[in-house]
Amino acid sequence: MKTFNHLIRWTLLILPIAITIGTVVAFFLWLLSAAIHLRFDHQWLLFLLPFAGVLIHLIYQSVGKSSEKGNNLIMDEIHQTGGGVPWRMAPVILTTTIITHLFGGSAGREGTAVQIGGSIAAVFGKWFKLNEQDTKMVLTAGIAAGFGAVFGTPVTGAIFALEVLTLGRIKYEALFPALVASVIADFTVAAWQIHHTAYHIAVLPQTPYFLSAYLPIDxxxxxxxxxxxxxxxxxxxxxxxxxxxxxxxxxxxxxxxxxxxxxxxxxxxxxxxxxxxxxxxxxxxxxxxxxxxxxxxxxxxxxxxxxxxxxxxxxxxxxxxxxxxxxxxxxxxxxxxxxxxxxxxxxxxxxxxxxxxxxxxxxxxxxxxxxxxxxxxxxxxxxxxxxxxxxxxxxxxxFSGHGGIYSAQRAAIPEIQDNLPADSAVNSLKNSYLAQKMSRYKIRLKQK
CATH class of the missing domain: 1.10.3080.10 (Clc chloride channel)
Structure with missing residues (x-):
């Protein structure tokens, strides 16, 4: 009964958040497509790219403020509660991403969707007066909803939200909210008649290969x-x-x-x-x-x-x-x-x-x-x-090294427990691990 109540509670909490995120992401994808095709029709817009860059800079200086940290701000907030995720992150990143693409900047859309998801989730977390732990869960679900909705990959969105936070560790307690959020947000985008690009792998010809009689793979x-x-x-x-x-x-x-x-x-x-x-x-x-x-x-x-x-x-x-x-x-x-x-x-x-x-x-x-x-x-x-x-x-x-594109990504264990650089991009993995060990050892000594 307790488990059932837990699932119902989180479903009801996530439902309005995910629908809102899916709706905003659908609007973003529609705007993005319109901006890209507008530049296709007016190639001279590329010459205004430097001015677009100045406009983006001014937006963040005047309105964006801490929002400029982007995905890393949301990840930091999940790791350790700080100043919170500002509500203005969603409209600011949506606007500046459209500006970037309208004038020809080479960028993507995942960062925008994730920040939309995190920002909206943070707003609902305040409205619902959630405690610190539940707020972190809602922010994780917001990441999942944004990612799953923007690419049409709901299961990937849920796993990504859990896996990207801490290298080598997945917090499964957030899996259900993340999955529900990602699936609902994806359904919402589909309901708004926004379609994703389909990719296909051509059928490989059936030819005999080495040890084909004994092994199921080439x-x-x-x-x-x-x-x-x-x-x-x-x-x-x-x-x-x-x-x-x-x-x-x-x-x-x-x-x-x-x-x-x-x-x-x-x-x-x-x-x-x-x-x-x-x-x-x-x-x-x-x-x-x-x-x-x-x-x-x-x-x-x-x-x-x-x-x-x-x-x-x-x-x-x-x-x-x-x-x-x-x-x-x-x-x-x-x-x-x-x-x-x-x-x-x-x-x-x-x-x-x-x-x-x-x-x-x-x-x-x-x-x-x-x-x-x-x-x-x-x-x-x-x-x-x-x-x-x-x-x-x-x-x-x-083979990609110990760093990555997200500086706020933490590390529970290193990719390869060998000679790590002292200034590793994932926060000095070995030093962090040894510090935790020493801290536990000191606690045990005090208890004795």
């Missing part, structure tokens, strides 16, 4: 998957290193902060005309012209250039590192899918399969969420290649 293909996944992990590391590095470099170069987005916007304009095509601007899902390189085109033989993944890395790290807003995940999908396309040619492997593996594996390495990304593979591409999805995501995770 070991030769599996070895190619592992080799490619090592590269996916290195690409994740490069992205994480670059996005933090760009921020540091530009902060040192410019003492006047509003000049940073101006410089970033000018560089992106220059690169676009140097390359001669706008393929690496904005989201990278819809094609601006026939033959453009997009995430869907990466699933087709010859659908990308050899260095498309690197150009997208440069564009996105410049965009986000110089103050423009959005998310990192969709660009990571683009980087992974195009890199998978390139590697499929080098390894003589199935194009669509390797594009799909790169799609989820680069994301797994950059966010330290291999479980969620494995489930994303199942939700987006089907369950037939689940083993390949898991191998790709966990291999990329191990």
């Amino acid at each position: 070991l030769f293909l599996l070895s190619k998957v592992i080799a490619a996944s090592v590269v996916f992990g290195l690409a994740s590391y490069l992205f994480s290193f670059a996005v933090h590095g760009v921020k540091q470099v530009f902060s040192r170069l410019f003492t006047i902060s509003w000049l940073i987005p101006v410089a970033g916007g000018l560089i992106i304009i220059g690169l676009t005309y140097l390359i001669g095509k706008p393929d690496y601007l904005s989201l990278g899902v819809d094609a601006e012209y026939p033959g453009a390189i997009t995430i869907p085109s990466a699933f087709i033989q010859g659908g990308t250039d050899t260095w498309s993944w690197l150009w997208k890395t440069v564009y996105t790290t410049l965009t986000l590192g110089t103050g423009f807003k959005g998310g990192e995940v969709t660009p990571l999908f683009y980087i992974g899918a195009t890199l998978g396309n390139t590697l499929s040619g080098l390894l003589n492997a199935p194009v669509s399969l390797f594009a799909a593996l790169g799609f989820i594996a680069v994301f797994a390495g950059a966010t330290n969420t291999p479980l969620a990304c494995t489930m994303m593979g199942v939700e987006l591409f089907g369950s037939e290649y689940t083993l390949f999805f898991a191998v790709a995501c966990f291999t990329a995770y191990f």
